[in-house]
Amino acid sequence: MAKVTFDKDTCKGCGLCVGACPKGIVKLSNELNIKGYHPAEVTEQENCIGCAFCATMCPDCVITVEK
Amino acid sequence: MVVFEKPKALTDAPLHYCPGCTHGIIHRLVAEAIDELGIQGRTIGVASVGCSVFTYNYFNCDMVQAAHGRAPAVATGVKRSDKNNIVFTYQGDGDLAAIGTAETVHSAARGENITVIFVNNAIYGMTGGQMAPTTLPGQVTQTSPYGRDTEAVGFPVKVCEMLSKVDGATYLERVAVNNVANVKKAKKAIKKAFQNQIEGKGFSLVEVLSTCPTNWGMAPDKSLKWLEENMIPYYPLGVYKDKYAKEEE
Numbered sequence: 430m431a432k433v434t435f436d437k438d439t440c441k442g443c444g445l446c447v448g449a450c451p452k453g454i455v456k457l458s459n460e461l462n463i464k465g466y467h468p469a470e471v472t473e474q475e476n477c478i479g480c481a482f483c484a485t486m487c488p489d490c491v492i493t494v495e496k
Numbered sequence: 497m498v499v500f501e502k503p504k505a506l507t508d509a510p511l512h513y514c515p516g517c518t519h520g521i522i523h524r525l526v527a528e529a530i531d532e533l534g535i536q537g538r539t540i541g542v543a544s545v546g547c548s549v550f551t552y553n554y555f556n557c558d559m560v561q562a563a564h565g566r567a568p569a570v571a572t573g574v575k576r577s578d579k580n581n582i583v584f585t586y587q588g589d590g591d592l593a594a595i596g597t598a599e600t601v602h603s604a605a606r607g608e609n610i611t612v613i614f615v616n617n618a619i620y621g622m623t624g625g626q627m628a629p630t631t632l633p634g635q636v637t638q639t640s641p642y643g644r645d646t647e648a649v650g651f652p653v654k655v656c657e658m659l660s661k662v663d664g665a666t667y668l669e670r671v672a673v674n675n676v677a678n679v680k681k682a683k684k685a686i687k688k689a690f691q692n693q694i695e696g697k698g699f700s701l702v703e704v705l706s707t708c709p710t711n712w713g714m715a716p717d718k719s720l721k722w723l724e725e726n727m728i729p730y731y732p733l734g735v736y737k738d739k740y741a742k743e744e745e
Contacts, residue, residue: 443516443709443716449676466515481500482676488520489511494500 431479432495433471440491442466446483452476455483503527505536509553516716518673518706519547522615523554525679526586529687530557533694535582540574542567544587544596547621551586565596568603571610582693584611589630590620593653597629600655604699607664611689612701614655617708618727625711629653632730637711656703656736666698668736672705672728674720681733697740705731 433455440462446455446469454476457467469491471477484492505527513519530536536557543551545564552559562570567585575583592600592614603610619637620626626639630652634643644652656670667689671682682704689700705727707719714722735741 439510441515445516445716445720448717448720479499484500485676485679486521488513488516488518488524490502490506490520490524492500493498493502496497496499 430475431477432474433477433479433483434493434495435469435471436491436493437468437470438463439489440466440468441489442468443488444469445486445488446492449482449486451480451482452478503531505530505539505556507554507556511554512550513547514708514710516707516709516719517547517621518617519615521673521679522613522682522704522706523551523586525673525683525686526584526613527555528683529690530555530582532687533690535690535694538580539582539584542571542574542583542585544585544591546588546591548586548588548591548615549622555586565591565594566599567591567596568599568608568610568612571612572603572606572608575608575610579609579696582611582690584613584690584693586613587615588621589614589616589618590623590628593629593655597653600701601659601662604659604662604665604701607666607698609693609696609698610700611693612699613686613689614701614703615706616655616703616727616731617706618652619708619711621708621711625708630655632726635726652730654731656701656731659701660736664699665701665737666739667692667700668703669701669738670703670705670731670733670736672723672733674705674707674723674728678733692740703731705733
């Protein structure tokens with residue numbers, strides 16, 4: 430099963446991954462990270478297809494994708 | 497199995513760029529090309545002046561910091577001192593297309609065997625969003641509050657088109673990083689620019705259309721859209737010169 434992990438405290442909450450996800454499962458968290466941004470997260474991990482589109486558009490190498 | 501992770505040719509230093517700035521994507525593409533070609537140990541990067549001034553903190557290889565616009569001249573020296581070095585410059589439009597135009601054109605004319613990564617975001621980012629040589633006609637910046645008036649300040653410099661007439665240049669391509677498909681194409685172009693150098697083919701330049709959400713005054717996702725709707729029509733994507741294209745076919 431595909432698994433996507435976010436390095437929460439490196440994320441700047443720009444949301445480019447949110448627009449790139451074909452399944453629409455990447456969202457910005459309501460919580461704040463150490464820098465004061467709303468970091469990106471995936472809550473419905475089981476719907477992830479491991480396409481790595483989110484990671485491709487991430488400017489800060491926040492995302493690791495496993496399959 | 498890991499299908500996507502941070503490339504080894506990037507350090508762990510967090511990037512100082514604004515949220516949504518596509519400099520980070522381009523850094524990663526360069527680092528991925530270095531990783532995939534297995535050249536990290538002999539790669540030397542030349543950083544420019546502008547937002548990309550701190551690239552020496554981010555690339556996990558030897559780096560030199562050049563004076564404003566002079567990166568191709570410094571790269572020439574680094575390359576000529578030992579031709580086994582793989583030398584690349586990473587420059588913005590204010591660096592490469594304004595103060596560094598002479599160095600860029602002449603290193604292309606001399607056919608220096610280097611790789612130039614040219615990040616074009618149509619504005620001076622670091623200094624606060626002034627009009628750049630690459631600012632589009634009508635584009636509003638800090639120093640063109642009514643939009644760029646081509647009658648008063650002239651037209652943007654199209655670097656790939658200009659260099660395509662220079663005999664010494666080997667490979668020129670313009671790409672963008674506004675969506676996943678274009679990022680993948682950009683990756684291919686950057687890798688080819690490094691491959692050309694490894695094979696001793698000469699001067700390769702990849703122009704990457706990039707965003708500046710902060711100084712354009714837009715959200716990061718809107719910036720990608722603005723790039724697509726405004727920059728790509730003015731700066732068409734594609735290969736402008738490939739001296740060895742016919743041989744490969």
